[in-house]
Amino acid sequence: GAVVSQHPSWVICKSGTSVKIECRSLDFQATTMFWYRQFPKQSLMLMATSNEGSKATYEQGVEKDKFLINHASLTLSTLTVTSAHPEDSSFYICSARMGMAAFFGQGTRLTVV
Amino acid sequence: ELKVEQNPLFLSMQEGKNYTIYCNYSTTSDRLYWYRQDPGKSLESLFVLLSNGAVKQEGRLMASLDTKARLSTLHITAAVHDLSATYFCAVITGTASKLTFGTGTRLQVTL
Numbered sequence: 001g002a003v004v005s006q007h008p009s010w011v012i013c014k015s016g017t018s019v020k021i022e023c024r025s026l027d028f029q030a031t032t033m034f035w036y037r038q039f040p041k042q043s044l045m046l047m048a049t050s051n052e053g054s055k056a057t058y059e060q061g062v063e064k065d066k067f068l069i070n071h072a073s074l075t076l077s078t079l080t081v082t083s084a085h086p087e088d089s090s091f092y093i094c095s096a097r098m099g100m101a102a103f104f105g106q107g108t109r110l111t112v113v
Numbered sequence: 114e115l116k117v118e119q120n121p122l123f124l125s126m127q128e129g130k131n132y133t134i135y136c137n138y139s140t141t142s143d144r145l146y147w148y149r150q151d152p153g154k155s156l157e158s159l160f161v162l163l164s165n166g167a168v169k170q171e172g173r174l175m176a177s178l179d180t181k182a183r184l185s186t187l188h189i190t191a192a193v194h195d196l197s198a199t200y201f202c203a204v205i206t207g208t209a210s211k212l213t214f215g216t217g218t219r220l221q222v223t224l
Contacts, residue, residue: 006155034212044156044214055210093155095212100161102146102203102212107155 003027004096006105013084013112021079021108023094029074030096035067038091038107050077084112114138115206119215127223129191134218136185136202145185146212147176149198156201159187167173192222 003026013019023033031052032078036044048069049057056069066088068080089112094105116139126132136145140198144163148156160169162178162185169176173196175188185202 032210036214041219043217046211046213049211097210098146100163102156103157103158104148109153 004041004094004103004105006094006108008108009015009106010109011111013110014082015085015112018080018082019084019110020095021092021104021110022079023077023079023093023096025075025096025103028098030077030098031074032097033071033077034095034097035069035077035079036093038093040091044093047079052077081110084110086112088112115204115213117202117204117213117215119200119202119218121218121223122216123219124188125195125221125223126192128193132189134187134189134200134220136186136187136215138202138204138213138215139182140206141180141183142204142206143180145178145201146205147174147185147187148201148203150201150217151198159200189220192220194222194224196220197222 004025005024007022033050035047037047038044046059047062050069050071052071058064071077091107091109093107095102118137120135123145150156160176165180167178173190178185188202199219201217203212
C-alpha cells in the first residue's frame with residue numbers, strides 16, 4: 001500500500017532553536033497533507049492542512065508563525081517548529097490521503113530541553 | 114463544532130472475552146475510520162466504513178457503522194494479548210476532508 005515517510009523519528013533540541021520535520025509520500029502524489037499533534041495519552045489534534053503550492057490552513061488556536069508549513073512539491077510537506085520551547089514537546093504526525101484511505105507517517109517525537 | 118467521543122476511554126479485559134467499543138459523533142458524515150496505535154508508534158489503519166450499515170471484519174475485530182444514529186462500534190471477539198493498544202475512530206468532515214479523531218480507547222488484554 002501507499003507509504004508516508006516522516007523524518008526524523010525523534011529529535012531533541014534546545015529551547016529557542018528551530019526544528020524541521022519532513023513528510024514524504026513515497027509512491028503517490030499528495031496535493032494535501034495534514035499535520036497532527038499528540039500529547040501523551042491523548043488523541044490526535046489537527047494542527048493544519050498543507051496544500052501543495054499554496055498557503056497552509058491552520059486550525060483555530062495554532063500559531064502559524066510558530067509552526068511553519070511548506071508544501072513545495074506533490075510529495076513533500078515540511079513542518080518547522082520555530083523558536084521551540086519545552087511546551088512544544090510532543091509527538092507530531094503527518095498524514096496524506098489517497099482516495100478514501102488516509103496514510104500516516106511514523107511520527108516525530110520532539111523533545112525541547 | 115464536530116465532537117467525536119469514544120467509550121470507554123480505558124478497557125481492561127481478560128483474554129478470551131468479548132467487548133465493544135463505541136464511537137459517537139455529533140454531525141453528519143458518511144465515512145468513518147478505525148485505527149490502532151501502539152505505544153510510541155504512529156497509526157495503523159484497521160477499517161474504513163463508507164456507508165450506513167457497513168460492516169467489516171478482520172480477524173477478531175469487527176466494525177460497523179450506523180450513520181443515522183451517528184454511531185460506530187468496534188467489536189472484539191475472544192480477545193488476545195496482542196490486541197492491547199489504543200484504538201481511535203475518526204470521522205471525515207468538511208470540504209477539506211479533514212479527519213477528526215475520537216478520544217481514543219486504551220485496551221489492555223490481560224492473561
